Amino acid sequence: MSRARPRTHFADALIRRVRELRHPLCVGLDPHLDRIPELFRRGQMAPADPDTALAVEDFLFALLERIAGQVAVVKPQSAFFEQLGWRGIRTLANVVRRAHELDLLVLLDAKRGDIGSTAQGYVRAYLAQGAAIPADAITLNPYLGLDALAPFTAEAQQSGKGIFVVTKTSNPGSGDYQDRDVEGRPLYELVAESLREAAEPLTGPDTGWSSLGLVVGATYPEQAARLRSILPGALFLVPGYGAQGGSARDAVRGFVPGPAGLEGGVVSSSRGVIFPTAGETADRITWEKAIDTALTVAKEALAEAIR
Amino acid sequence: MSRARPRTHFADALIRRVRELRHPLCVGLDPHLDRIPELFRRGQMAPADPDTALAVEDFLFALLERIAGQVAVVKPQSAFFEQLGWRGIRTLANVVRRAHELDLLVLLDAKRGDIGSTAQGYVRAYLAQGAAIPADAITLNPYLGLDALAPFTAEAQQSGKGIFVVTKTSNPGSGDYQDRDVEGRPLYELVAESLREAAEPLTGPDTGWSSLGLVVGATYPEQAARLRSILPGALFLVPGYGAQGGSARDAVRGFVPGPAGLEGGVVSSSRGVIFPTAGETADRITWEKAIDTALTVAKEALAEAIR
Numbered sequence: 248m249s250r251a252r253p254r255t256h257f258a259d260a261l262i263r264r265v266r267e268l269r270h271p272l273c274v275g276l277d278p279h280l281d282r283i284p285e286l287f288r289r290g291q292m293a294p295a296d297p298d299t300a301l302a303v304e305d306f307l308f309a310l311l312e313r314i315a316g317q318v319a320v321v322k323p324q325s326a327f328f329e330q331l332g333w334r335g336i337r338t339l340a341n342v343v344r345r346a347h348e349l350d351l352l353v354l355l356d357a358k359r360g361d362i363g364s365t366a367q368g369y370v371r372a373y374l375a376q377g378a379a380i381p382a383d384a385i386t387l388n389p390y391l392g393l394d395a396l397a398p399f400t401a402e403a404q405q406s407g408k409g410i411f412v413v414t415k416t417s418n419p420g421s422g423d424y425q426d427r428d429v430e431g432r433p434l435y436e437l438v439a440e441s442l443r444e445a446a447e448p449l450t451g452p453d454t455g456w457s458s459l460g461l462v463v464g465a466t467y468p469e470q471a472a473r474l475r476s477i478l479p480g481a482l483f484l485v486p487g488y489g490a491q492g493g494s495a496r497d498a499v500r501g502f503v504p505g506p507a508g509l510e511g512g513v514v515s516s517s518r519g520v521i522f523p524t525a526g527e528t529a530d531r532i533t534w535e536k537a538i539d540t541a542l543t544v545a546k547e548a549l550a551e552a553i554r
Numbered sequence: 555m556s557r558a559r560p561r562t563h564f565a566d567a568l569i570r571r572v573r574e575l576r577h578p579l580c581v582g583l584d585p586h587l588d589r590i591p592e593l594f595r596r597g598q599m600a601p602a603d604p605d606t607a608l609a610v611e612d613f614l615f616a617l618l619e620r621i622a623g624q625v626a627v628v629k630p631q632s633a634f635f636e637q638l639g640w641r642g643i644r645t646l647a648n649v650v651r652r653a654h655e656l657d658l659l660v661l662l663d664a665k666r667g668d669i670g671s672t673a674q675g676y677v678r679a680y681l682a683q684g685a686a687i688p689a690d691a692i693t694l695n696p697y698l699g700l701d702a703l704a705p706f707t708a709e710a711q712q713s714g715k716g717i718f719v720v721t722k723t724s725n726p727g728s729g730d731y732q733d734r735d736v737e738g739r740p741l742y743e744l745v746a747e748s749l750r751e752a753a754e755p756l757t758g759p760d761t762g763w764s765s766l767g768l769v770v771g772a773t774y775p776e777q778a779a780r781l782r783s784i785l786p787g788a789l790f791l792v793p794g795y796g797a798q799g800g801s802a803r804d805a806v807r808g809f810v811p812g813p814a815g816l817e818g819g820v821v822s823s824s825r826g827v828i829f830p831t832a833g834e835t836a837d838r839i840t841w842e843k844a845i846d847t848a849l850t851v852a853k854e855a856l857a858e859a860i861r
Contacts, residue, residue, distance in 0.1 A: 428736065
């Protein structure tokens with residue numbers, strides 16, 4: 248009576264696509280309400296206005312159609328949808344569906360972390376079969392411990408989904424706890440070490456990369472190199488490239504040689520790609536050209552960095 | 555032109571109410587789909603079924619009406635609503651509104667944590683004026699650092715809302731990182747120490763308790779006592795009482811003498827109160843009696859513990 252579930256291994260699918268495209272760019276979908284171009288705006292764009300989520304949806308659909316075929320994965324940031332209430336979550340579900348129709352992988356940036364049946368609730372929400380928001384991978388916060396991560400790794404094992412554990416973040420305050428010395432090495436290294444056992448069985452048969460990955464800020468290249476030595480097979484999700492000050496070269500510091508250049512994860516850019524200043528007040532054609540240009544610039548910088 | 559915002563200081567409001575009621579019980583709203591009584595169920599209660607969120611709403615409205623006037627605060631667990639997709643979030647918003655109508659404070663258990671504009675998005679979603687889910691307080695994860703908490707403390711300063719930073723959680727795995735030695739004390743103590751500066755300005759003028767609180771599991775009473783000495787004015791949210799094995803006496807270990815017994819936070823119970831086994835298959839009257847009994851038992855155990 249058990250129904251077979253179509254199983255795609257996240258790390259294999261992602262790395263195969265990155266090799267084909269020859270760049271590791273991930274487009275972050277952070278719909279800042281005050282940056283959405285005139286073209287898509289409705290009314291005052293107040294979070295509580297029912298039309299706002301529809302405007303965000305129009306904007307993101309147009310964006311997804313523009314970038315389809317050019318990047319492996321998009322990363323919606325949950326907070327920007329949550330701030331719009333239930334209509335925002337409906338928009339998020341629609342955006343995930345549209346991305347899948349356009350053959351884009353979806354990595355949901357939600358940084359969830361909780362225990363027991365609550366963690367199971369998050370698995371059901373975002374990863375399990377029939378999930379309301381059926382992402383291909385999700386970001387998680389490790390603070391609560393390995394038993395809090397276990398329901399997610401179990402799901403990843405069963406269905407091939409991906410999980411990215413926040414390890415060393417791109418913000419200045421990431422030093423407050425992550426860098427503190429724990430028995431001879433910084434906390435973020437301890438977190439990575441403790442994930443070895445969970446990462447191993449999630450290794451992709453095709454590429455050798457694990458669907459258990461780490462979030463490692465582009466602003467900390469030395470730390471990325473250390474983390475790579477601790478977890479040689481973990482995908483890295485690298486935020487903080489561009490707007491937060493990390494260079495393309497810094498962003499791929501944890502990558503290693505592969506069949507199509509350096510590889511080992513994806514580098515996320517949001518503002519720099521989805522809100523090119525030139526397109527702010529433009530008509531549709533001009534806006535599309537501005538997106539194309541911004542996308543090309545980001546892709547080429549990263550393609551160059553992995554060469 | 556600036557509109558004055560009605561300002562209630564969360565810690566003052568909570569502690570005043572706890573003193574009147576003479577017990578620190580907080581009722582956790584964790585609507586496990588498989589435990590919702592027959593009385594409220596619709597269809598198979600599959601997460602993807604549109605009727606499921608309506609059944610959850612009926613159940614929680616009936617529960618809130620039953621407990622109104624008897625507890626200070628309820629704690630909806632976000633994951634159980636998120637698993638129902640946008641309809642679940644609409645139900646969460648309705649539950650928060652209904653709780654407020656019934657004069658119950660609402661502490662949203664979401665354990666969010668992110669940086670910069672993303673953290674601002676979470677503030678707008680749950681705490682800011684006009685928030686889609688207008689909670690009175692929220693739980694936060696500290697791993698990303700103090701700059702990630704800053705948008706929440708700024709909002710708390712301005713509007714009086716409460717924030718509870720996850721510090722020492724009730725699960726066995728909380729030892730994996732939280733207990734590790736950082737320069738002479740466990741990480742969870744370092745987290746508490748680093749919050750002193752942010753907690754101080756959030757002190758309530760009426761009760762002297764701060765609206766910056768800590769999440770401290772009932773299963774770790776010794777650690778709660780240590781944390782109380784580090785942050786004498788921080789409210790504790792104590793989960794893990796009952797189902798997870800913490801006794802009433804253990805749960806209030808971080809409390810201190812006040813005008814109406816020991817005080818210093820709230821102790822959360824979910825399953826033990828909202829899913830009394832006796833009421834599972836009953837009619838409405840029998841179910842109500844089962845809830846009343848479970849609530850009385852939980853209240854009295856905690857009232858006894860703070861005496």
